[in-house]
Amino acid sequence: MTDTEPASTASQTTTTTAGETDEEVRAEWTDYRFDGQAKLSVENLNVWYGDDHAIKDVSMDIPENSVTALIGPSGCGKSTFLRCLNRMNDRIKAARIDGSVELDGMEIYDSNANLVELRKRVGMVFQSPNPFPKSIRDNISYGPRKHGDINKGLLARLFGRDDTAEETELVERSLKQAALWDEVSDRLDDNALGLSGGQQQRLCIARALATDPEVILMDEPASALDPIATSKIEDLVTELAEDYTVVIVTHNMQQAARISDQTAVFLTGGELVEYDDTDKIFENPASQRVEDYVTGKFG
Amino acid sequence: MSDAYANENTLVSTESDVYDRGLDAVISLTVLGFALSMVALVDVVPLDASGSALGGFFLALLAVTVGGVGVAGLASWLNVVPVTSQRVRGIGLGLLVTSVGVTVLAYGLGVTLATLLGLVLVFEAAAVAAAGVVSRVGLVDTGPDMSAGLLAGGAFGVIGLAIGAALGGGLVGFQSLLWPVVSLATAGVLAVLAIVPREDLGSTLPAALVVGTLGVVIATSVLGPGWQWNPQTLSGGFTGGAVIPVFVLFSSVLAAWSAAKARAGFGAQGREYGAFLVINLNALLMLAVMATIVVFVTVKGIAYSVHGLSIGAVAAMVLLAPLFVGAVQFARSPAGPDEWHAGARQGLRVLPLAVVGAAGAFLVGVLALGEPVYYAFDYTVLENRVENQLRTAVAVTNETTVGSLLLVLAGFVLFVYFFRKYGTLRNVGTASDRLALVRQAVTMAVLAIAALTFVFLLVGPVPFGITPLWYAGLAVIDLGTVAALALAALPALGVLAGTREASLADSAQDSAPLFTLGVFGGLGLLTVTLFLQPVAQVAPSVGPVNLVTLVAMVATAAMLAAAALVAVAGRSADTRIQRRFLAEELRLALAGAAGFLTLVGLHVAVTGIPQFLLGLSVANAGTLSWPMVQQAYIPLGTAPGGIMPAIVGTVWLVVGATLFAVPLGLGAAVFLTEYAEQGRFTALVEVATNALWSTPSIVFGLFGAVFLIPRIGGDESLLAGMLVLGFMLLPLVLITSREAIKSVPDEYRDASAALGVSRWETIRSVVVPAAMPGVITGVILGVGRIAGETAPLILVLGSTLNATEAADVIGGFRFMAEPPFVANEALLSTSASLPTQVWAVIAAGVSGSPSMGWATAFILLMVVLTFYAVGIVARTYFRRKLNYE
Amino acid sequence: MTYQAEIARLLTLVATVLTVLTVTLITIFLFASAYPAFVEHGLGLFLIPEQNGEPRWFFFLETVLPSASTYWNPVDGAYSLIPMIWGTVLVTVIAGSIAGPLGLFGALFIAEVASDGMREVIKPGVEILAGIPSIVYGFIGFQVLNSFIQVKFLDDGASFLIAGLVVGVMALPTVVSVGEDALSSVPGAMSDGSVAMGATEWQTMKSISIPAAFSGISAGVILGLGRAIGETMAVAAIMASGTQFADPLFDIFDANATLTSLIATQYGSASASTIDVLFVAGVMLFVIVAGMSIVSQYIEQQMEAKLKGQQ
16 A cells, blocks of 8 residues: 555646736736626635545636536546535545535524525436436426425325426426426326436436526536437527526537537646636636647647 | 426525534433443443442443544544534534533432333423424424325334334233224324324324334333233233343334434435434444454453463564564555645554564563563362352563464564565675676585485485585585575675675665575575485584574574665665665565564474573474463363363364365366356356355255265364365365456456467466455455354264373374375364363353353364454455456 | 366366265255155144144134144144245344335435445445344353343343344345446436436435336345245354244244244254154255346346436
């Protein structure tokens, strides 16, 4: 066994196109703010997994009703960062999180924060499709039923609060939003595991939409899919951005360029190197390292 | 969507208030009640205790609570283990408040423990009901569902059935047909109360009703400690002493569930908190039961089993050495981020080191003091129904003798440890041609001496009556030892000599070839000369000390000196690579020192002649005296005898079973996984072995007794025991080996096959090594299981109480001219073993010695748990290694 | 080199053949040894005891099985295993009602509730406890619990209750380990998906983890029950040997031998024909427990296949 060395910190002195250091570049874009209130506001976020410092002092604002892409090489911490935005990292018991994330000005890392409410408002779609081993209908209504928004079953009938009609309506609406209705409308009671990969992933998106979230986090939602399914998901994301705030992690730079309004670049070691309008990141980045990355010289 | 009960929760709820703090206190109270009921059930404090006896107990409890909560709070405040959860903080605070409360009540009211527990239940019921009502009226912000649900309703229905039955039985008697009616009515009321109202009332009121009723019944002594119900039809009955704790236990869980739901504001989160609290309480119960078993056996057995235990200080130091190295290793593991928080954890890491250091210093102190240190104590032994007070002591003496076996053991462990840590020093430093020549010469010499030993072994020490040959042996030994000494001294001298031209670090790096030559050459030469000595019957000595021993001791010192030099050099090394080389040299030198030390012990063990040097001595009769383990039963003796025959018997049983099962199981696993076609046959074998593994052990015993014993001959025999245990171990070895071999990724096999390596070569050099950790772990765990197996052994081995002689298996071998050529009396006769000895104590009934039984059970438990602990640690270690590499 | 490979192949083949032979031999020998007693006694092995001239309690069996006033008396050649079967049933039921629920909660605790540090301590702890030899449990029961029950339950010592409790505690680690394995093998992505939708951890356990792991958990319970049925020493140590019936049938304060402890305690003084009957008991144990093992293996395989299909 050899002792593990701490991650190299040599990157601090890298020079950039303008001859500035990373520190100066960061100072420039940290001031990058939007008109109006940010939907999600992250301040000095740090994450440790055991002794591993996975996210280093990240601050960024995410505007409402837009698509924000997080790109970077594998292991750079972009998925970890995403999971911080709805506190999914709380489930990893070795993780320690320090810093502040505000949703509409409310601190989500407050000790009195209501996790159920948070995750209702901030939905999530995972890398590989993970439908529950239930019917398509039950997959969609899972969230609302758990929140007590839809009541079904013997007890609900006894109390006269059976919401089967509402459920049907919700299932149809969500599936239509996720562009899946036409494909599955005739087999809503079939097991969701019988769908194809792309359909499963759109089902997961529909499932997330059913709880009526404000923000949707997507962790490389198309990485396990074929090109046709991928383009369907991409179209869907662009559409969703009209009503929702979408934060999407991707390692596919073309995808980020196609669908996002803002792009944040994470490089190795959990540092946010640059965050700006997507056009600027891909055409005229401030940092040399980001330029190398987006042009494929480094990755 | 129905909006009526859709929760309009805010993302961040308001700070906790009276409602939350109060419910935290109630939850703490239920936890306290839960613990108290367990304590009362086992009569740690009797239910009818009152006044100062009860108050004293509660003061002790208060001290424990203050200590526990205080330390946890301190750790949180110091940021070692930050506690941020409001609920955990609330419960901690609540525990303090409620323990002060019950202590005051115990003193103030002067009631019995039973009454007090009843009052606690009544209070909990009132608090829970109040919480429900407060929530229903809307005084606090909660998010209840429309109903507590059918599950809760059903559960309360069942509880109602039981309580109603008891109530009905008590009111109208079981003869009357009315009691089922009462029972059903109670069940109905509780179920309706749970289902119909909104969740906040539905999950508090029925709980309060149940808890409150039980509380009132207990508090008013309707059901007091002296209560009895002894139905004629049953051979047993119920007493307050059993029923009250069970009721309190149950009520506490119910009240905890209800209070936790209320605390989290009902709804989904309330149900979660309630369920988790119950799950946690259940885990607490399980842990308590299991810890009690181990602690209980230890407490009962330890006094007897350490009777007269004593050890010399130097021997203790030798034992301590591996622990010291382990502690250093523990302290060296990477220390985490550079923070205050990490500082605290570093402190934790050096703790074992400090403990071992303190123990070492204590031993030095004993030596310096020149007097043994005793811990004397009395204990009572029950033998033949007579209580017998025994006085004994555990001692660390100032004797300076080390047992040779102990030395070999500790030295060998250290040697293996350092040698495993050591990687390679090939191509490091400057190697001259002369050095290469020396290396070749040493190799030749080692081989030659080994050959000479073999010759002497064949023809005797004075071959053909020619004495000069004996002198040749003497000369070889003299030369060999002196050469070994020279080699061992090489590293240290080389490093020192080099410092004239270069820095210490550079010189140390340059001398790397000297290290490998010194350690391997020196150890090799000395080992072969050591074995030549007894064979050639030569024992040259310098003064009173044997030459080989002297050289080994000096060489140990030389190696330690070299290690010290390298360690000092390492501090001034400037490049990382150099630091690494020096670390390798350090490990090698330490391995050498441990190796030479082992040789000292080995020499004494082989020749049997004690060796003295500088006031220290090494002898076959060491200073570790542990009568329980080292002696057999002494009939009519004053001191209690030991159980050595049983330990020896268990060791042989385990060895025999392992020898039988491991080769067969491993071979079959390799064949079934690598050669056989995966299909019906392998699946059938797998199902059959799994079934055999779970077959009751007594069935194996039956088979052994009726099938094996008549065929082996004789009566109950050790060999039959070995075979039966082997049959039991076989399926496990097969299962775990198959799993381990299967878990070797197919990529390995493909990669190896793609390189053109044959199938057998692949199995031998890729599959089996990769699967080995899993196999070893499985075998260790299986051996742990069969070591404690009793049932089959009673049938094939009988049960011997107070055996006075250990089975001498090694000395029992006799060779014969006609088949079967080998006979072994010891294998064919019965033997004691640890588990059957415990059974013998039980079977002897009142005439047996329970104290002996407890001590045997304790040692058996330690043996088995050690196997398990080693197996589990090995598995964790190998798993981590697999995952990280 | 090929020579060596051939030898290795041969050796492993021999090991396999020997292993299979051993397994077959044990099985066949058991059945063969039990056969004479079957032939000789037939249904007499299942005599129902009579009381006041009336067969007791097992009214549902009365039409099938014979009844007699002497049902275990080696001198008369009367051997009924019914009392021991009933003893086994009682002990197993008590043990199961302890180990089942507690084991499920324990498995949930380790798999879902406990923090990482806690799990690293408790999981090996539970495994180590599975290793406590049964004779140690038996000794505790014999020395301590039997007097405990005299005080607390007005009993005269040995009882089904204590034996069942102890066996339940012994079977607990098995249930916990297997159940925990089943819960842990439910893909994390599934429960992640549920939690990310705002379901609480408890809702996730109830709606996702437990249904998905249900078959694995039941396999654990079956295995645990199998261990309880096959447990010998703890039962033998706690309940002195006896061939009497519990009276009344559900009297858990009574004591009697179970199938396993019957073998352990009767073997020493058994005549040849008694040994044959003991073999019948052995075969029954073998068949029941092996059957349970096969059922639980089948269930686990089904579960594995189901979860694999989902990925």
